[in-house]
Amino acid sequence: MEKGYVQVYTGNGKGKTTAALGLSLRAVCAGKKVYFAQFVKGMKYSELNAEKYLPGFSMKQYGSECFIFSEPSEEDIRLGNEGLKECADILSSGDYDVVVLDEINIALYYNLFTVDKVIEAIDNRAAGVEVILTGRNAHERIIEKADLVTEMKEIKHYYEKGVEARVGIEK
Template identity: 65%
Template sequence: MKKGYIHIYTGNGKGKTTAALGLALRAVCAGKKVFFGQFVKGMKYSEVKAEEYLPNFEIHQFGKNCFIYNAPTEEDIELAEKGLKICERVLNSGEYDIVVLDELNIALYYNLLSIERILEILENRAEHVEVIITGRYAPKELIDIADLVTEMNEVKHYYTKGVMAREGIEC
């Protein structure tokens, strides 16, 4: 790949992270190297074990064990900033073919990071790096620079009937 593109998976429906993981699997199976950075997440979702099974796949979490339900804490902000520094280094290194910034849109929505900084980092990344950004509430500034935007819309979800997250499906 000579030029990397920017993908955004957003919307209120299930499947944004799942789609990014599917693309990551496809890329690894094609011999590409993938970095998967999860903002706001710290729970040990099943995908954090992927490094054990997939060569050329690396995953890091930049969040606490619980999701943000109210105002973010200083710790939330510090973890996001630390994660962004790591992701910036990865994006600039050219060492990876695919870089996933999972839930980056949520980190922006909660003002853990600035959109100006994100735009600068994306602009200065190694040219061949494909970037996948996930999360609800994708800001217009990211949508404007993206090459591909997919919006997942919830039509029906069993969660509304009380079905909690199931290991290997939602977590």
């Protein structure tokens, strides 16, 4: 791609990671290479199997367990910072056409690293690299930086009726 844009999927509604995965599938099917980084997440999700099925798709998690109902541990902070450094290198390498920073907005919200470091990584990316940032509570500076921002708004969710995350649908 001549120019890579910055896209943000945020909001309280379901579908941010799913939208980024859909975009990733489209890119891979068009012959592009995708790196999908999952911040904060360390749990097993079905999409972790995508590398087996999609040539040109790479995925790595930069988290231990989900801490969003508590405070991040030193290990969470360490993993997040290592992940951001690795992703900054990937962004600047030009080895991938699309780089997804899944749940990076949550990582910022919990102060795993600074917004300045994220913006620096975006600014130093190779020409033509599309960057996707997901997660609730997108920082205002990330929204300003973005070329496209989509807010997922929850209107109704079956989770409120006690439906747990289902394999192949939510995880």
